[in-house]
Amino acid sequence: MTITSADLGTALDALRTRVPLVHSLTNIVSANFLTNVLLAAGASNAHIDNAHEAGDFARIAGGVLVNLGTPDDGTAAAFTAAAEAAHDAGTPWVLDPVGVGGLAWRSGLAADLLKFRPTAIRGNASEVIALAGLGGDTRGVDSSDDPAAAVPAAVSLLQHAEVVSASGPVDHLVGRDADGGVLGVRIGGGSAMLPRVTSTGCSLGALVAAYLAVAKTPLVGLAAAHAHVAVASEIAEAGSSGPGSFAVAYLDALYALDAATLADRVVLDTFEVAEIR
Amino acid sequence: MTITSADLGTALDALRTRVPLVHSLTNIVSANFLTNVLLAAGASNAHIDNAHEAGDFARIAGGVLVNLGTPDDGTAAAFTAAAEAAHDAGTPWVLDPVGVGGLAWRSGLAADLLKFRPTAIRGNASEVIALAGLGGDTRGVDSSDDPAAAVPAAVSLLQHAEVVSASGPVDHLVGRDADGGVLGVRIGGGSAMLPRVTSTGCSLGALVAAYLAVAKTPLVGLAAAHAHVAVASEIAEAGSSGPGSFAVAYLDALYALDAATLADRVVLDTFEVAEIR
Amino acid sequence: MTITSADLGTALDALRTRVPLVHSLTNIVSANFLTNVLLAAGASNAHIDNAHEAGDFARIAGGVLVNLGTPDDGTAAAFTAAAEAAHDAGTPWVLDPVGVGGLAWRSGLAADLLKFRPTAIRGNASEVIALAGLGGDTRGVDSSDDPAAAVPAAVSLLQHAEVVSASGPVDHLVGRDADGGVLGVRIGGGSAMLPRVTSTGCSLGALVAAYLAVAKTPLVGLAAAHAHVAVASEIAEAGSSGPGSFAVAYLDALYALDAATLADRVVLDTFEVAEIR
Numbered sequence: 001m002t003i004t005s006a007d008l009g010t011a012l013d014a015l016r017t018r019v020p021l022v023h024s025l026t027n028i029v030s031a032n033f034l035t036n037v038l039l040a041a042g043a044s045n046a047h048i049d050n051a052h053e054a055g056d057f058a059r060i061a062g063g064v065l066v067n068l069g070t071p072d073d074g075t076a077a078a079f080t081a082a083a084e085a086a087h088d089a090g091t092p093w094v095l096d097p098v099g100v101g102g103l104a105w106r107s108g109l110a111a112d113l114l115k116f117r118p119t120a121i122r123g124n125a126s127e128v129i130a131l132a133g134l135g136g137d138t139r140g141v142d143s144s145d146d147p148a149a150a151v152p153a154a155v156s157l158l159q160h161a162e163v164v165s166a167s168g169p170v171d172h173l174v175g176r177d178a179d180g181g182v183l184g185v186r187i188g189g190g191s192a193m194l195p196r197v198t199s200t201g202c203s204l205g206a207l208v209a210a211y212l213a214v215a216k217t218p219l220v221g222l223a224a225a226h227a228h229v230a231v232a233s234e235i236a237e238a239g240s241s242g243p244g245s246f247a248v249a250y251l252d253a254l255y256a257l258d259a260a261t262l263a264d265r266v267v268l269d270t271f272e273v274a275e276i277r
Numbered sequence: 278m279t280i281t282s283a284d285l286g287t288a289l290d291a292l293r294t295r296v297p298l299v300h301s302l303t304n305i306v307s308a309n310f311l312t313n314v315l316l317a318a319g320a321s322n323a324h325i326d327n328a329h330e331a332g333d334f335a336r337i338a339g340g341v342l343v344n345l346g347t348p349d350d351g352t353a354a355a356f357t358a359a360a361e362a363a364h365d366a367g368t369p370w371v372l373d374p375v376g377v378g379g380l381a382w383r384s385g386l387a388a389d390l391l392k393f394r395p396t397a398i399r400g401n402a403s404e405v406i407a408l409a410g411l412g413g414d415t416r417g418v419d420s421s422d423d424p425a426a427a428v429p430a431a432v433s434l435l436q437h438a439e440v441v442s443a444s445g446p447v448d449h450l451v452g453r454d455a456d457g458g459v460l461g462v463r464i465g466g467g468s469a470m471l472p473r474v475t476s477t478g479c480s481l482g483a484l485v486a487a488y489l490a491v492a493k494t495p496l497v498g499l500a501a502a503h504a505h506v507a508v509a510s511e512i513a514e515a516g517s518s519g520p521g522s523f524a525v526a527y528l529d530a531l532y533a534l535d536a537a538t539l540a541d542r543v544v545l546d547t548f549e550v551a552e553i554r
Numbered sequence: 555m556t557i558t559s560a561d562l563g564t565a566l567d568a569l570r571t572r573v574p575l576v577h578s579l580t581n582i583v584s585a586n587f588l589t590n591v592l593l594a595a596g597a598s599n600a601h602i603d604n605a606h607e608a609g610d611f612a613r614i615a616g617g618v619l620v621n622l623g624t625p626d627d628g629t630a631a632a633f634t635a636a637a638e639a640a641h642d643a644g645t646p647w648v649l650d651p652v653g654v655g656g657l658a659w660r661s662g663l664a665a666d667l668l669k670f671r672p673t674a675i676r677g678n679a680s681e682v683i684a685l686a687g688l689g690g691d692t693r694g695v696d697s698s699d700d701p702a703a704a705v706p707a708a709v710s711l712l713q714h715a716e717v718v719s720a721s722g723p724v725d726h727l728v729g730r731d732a733d734g735g736v737l738g739v740r741i742g743g744g745s746a747m748l749p750r751v752t753s754t755g756c757s758l759g760a761l762v763a764a765y766l767a768v769a770k771t772p773l774v775g776l777a778a779a780h781a782h783v784a785v786a787s788e789i790a791e792a793g794s795s796g797p798g799s800f801a802v803a804y805l806d807a808l809y810a811l812d813a814a815t816l817a818d819r820v821v822l823d824t825f826e827v828a829e830i831r
Contacts, residue, residue, distance in 0.1 A: 242806025252519025529796025
């Protein structure tokens with residue numbers, strides 16, 4: 001069992017047909033751009049980050065994003081309410097552990113959230129490695145930024161989540177495939193302009209939540225979100241002359257991308273990983 | 278007595294001449310774009326959403342926007358302080374009941390805010406219908422998204438507000454005209470790209486607050502804000518190739534639009550409505 | 555001792571080489587754009603505005619921005635924690651006193667923050683004048699918007715800070731130069747579109763924090779940030795047709811600007827000021 005570029009195209013078609021509603025709990029830096037990314041890609045979004053309402057809404061949403069970018073006591077309570085409700089209701093949810101490792105308070109918050117078993121965890125390499133350390137694994141925190149170096153940590157996090165990805169020049173994803181084995185997926189391509197525009201990573205996390213709502217497996221959903229971003233950013237870079245025009249072209253490209261182009265252009269391969277026992 | 282396209286052009290000229298200061302209390306998704314919409318259109322903006330200062334500022338602002346997008350306990354207290362002060366000081370204020378109906382906590386908050394008699398209520402059809410149900414009307418919540426279906430609810434809300442609008446493919450507005458009768462106004466045109474860019478609705482609410490500060494009647498102000506958005510979005514769509522470039526062109530078009538073009542291009546008609554007794 | 559355009563080019567090169575990490579505590583209106591400005595110009599940014607983490611991070615950041623745009627009780631505590639930690643650790647920090655003078659609560663907050671001796675204060679003329687009044691000076695609040703009129707207030711604030719600037723059509727900066735005397739610097743040029751796009755002022759404050767981390771003196775860092783904005787905005791205006799396209803072109807221009815172009819195009823002169831005793 002593996003993942004093919006055709007699977008990703010099928011997931012994109014499902015996104016456009018079903019227009020999943022994402023419930024996002026994110027930070028004040030990314031909230032606007034992240035919502036525009038979801039709308040451009042083909043999903044819809046509601047941002048509800050108070051503890052009075054977050055649990056109820058997580059039960060009815062298609063997917064939930066919990067992003068630790070700018071937490072405070074109020075939103076932290078909402079994160080917990082949303083994660084618990086998503087877990088109980090079977091709503092797929094994504095944990096984006098922004099800044100975990102370097103910052104103590106949110107690291108404790110992230111460790112607590114793992115109890116509610118996120119469907120997907122998406123971070124950069126350092127965050128994935130740090131989160132694995134918090135989750136009871138002893139491999140500790142490594143400052144490396146190379147996503148390949150985060151694969152063992154990502155596999156370790158499969159104790160807590162169905163799928164895990166580390167973003168970077170080549171995104172590395174791991175998860176259980178349809179046969180129950182653990183599969184690694186690499187998504188290449190993309191654009192060096194992505195880290196020059198804020199919230200491209202946060203909005204990828206939101207797009208994962210959208211794809212989890214419609215894809216046939218969590219690993220296909222995770223890979224489709226990464227692929228949608230990688231191909232759209234490549235197209236956008238070709239039509240831009242700096243980070244301002246890139247961000248504009250990126251939204252246009254997320255919107256215009258179709259399944260055939262996605263399947264044709266995605267740089268995808270799979271790799272074997274040994275599961276942690 | 279009716280409303281003409283020339284009235285809307287006059288209101289736009291007044292906006293540009295007087296540059297009203299809007300006091301906005303809005304959500305973390307829309308705050309940046311909403312402010313850029315106000316600046317581009319010709320108003321200015323201050324975003325003050327803490328309870329220590331919101332009341333004092335609402336007394337001196339030209340108009341106030343209270344948007345329920347991402348409330349928490351702190352901003353909810355600021356909403357109440359701003360609405361009460363605006364009511365006491367005679368500052369026109371707009372209630373944008375984002376998400377009311379589907380979410381219990383904010384629905385209670387919206388019902389409480391009606392006590393301070395918003396000058397204008399602006400929402401989508403479902404929100405207007407839901408808010409009318411909260412306001413003591415018995416017609417209940419209807420899930421329809423057609424603004425025409427929201428007209429009875431909008432008329433019902435005239436118990437609490439001077440003017441009410443439901444946004445959609447054709448915006449439906451109701452309010453008391455200069456003779457004291459109730460008049461319905463439809464604004465057509467616009468662009469299908471508006472719902473593909475987040476915060477276009479929220480920023481329309483802010484623009485209503487700006488126009489209320491300068492227009493000869495609340496209904497003219499409400500209609501001018503809707504018309505400014507509709508015509509600018511039409512112009513923007515013609516010069517764009519997706520939601521990213523549309524958002525950029527939309528700000529440029531809000532800025533460039535003049536009174537003659539507004540009056541020439543607006544798709545405006547009026548209709549009779551029976552007032553609720 | 556003076557400041558030359560070559561000094562500013564050297565500072566820009568240092569920014570690009572060292573990529574300082576700014577710790578920003580800012581408002582919900584500016585958070586996204588401000589981060590994009592830092593990334594485009596050549597710095598990086600982390601937005602951490604909770605009191606649990608703000609102090610720890612301010613100790614390790616390259617520079618800290620405290621912006622009073624949309625404070626609440628929670629972020630106000632984080633401002634204090636960050637300012638105190640920056641002061642103790644020797645991290646340069648910037649106070650942007652948004653809205654000080656007209657709003658009572660934040661004015662008290664700003665007066666308290668002066669105790670932690672910001673490295674730089676950046677505001678518009680009215681804010682600088684108001685802040686000087688709060689700082690124990692008796693010159694009071696003047697409603698003038700002309701930066702030249704704010705020079706005496708700016709000099710007075712040198713009791714609390716190393717350097718102070720008042721933004722406007724011509725930016726006026728004061729600070730101690732390498733000889734210990736007080737020098738005034740004017741930066742002209744710029745674009746009339748800057749005030750038509752929200753958060754251009756706030757993001758200038760963040761850019762000051764970035765330059766303070768790399769420049770040979772605080773006054774050079776302050777002047778380089780103002781110059782980077784002035785020249786990039788001039789270039790952007792030439793390639794845009796309204797505030798939407800200006801904002802996009804501005805980010806592209808911040809990114810593309812090199813030291814030679816900065817030094818060649820900056821409109822810079824110095825002036826003598828009498829220090830307050």
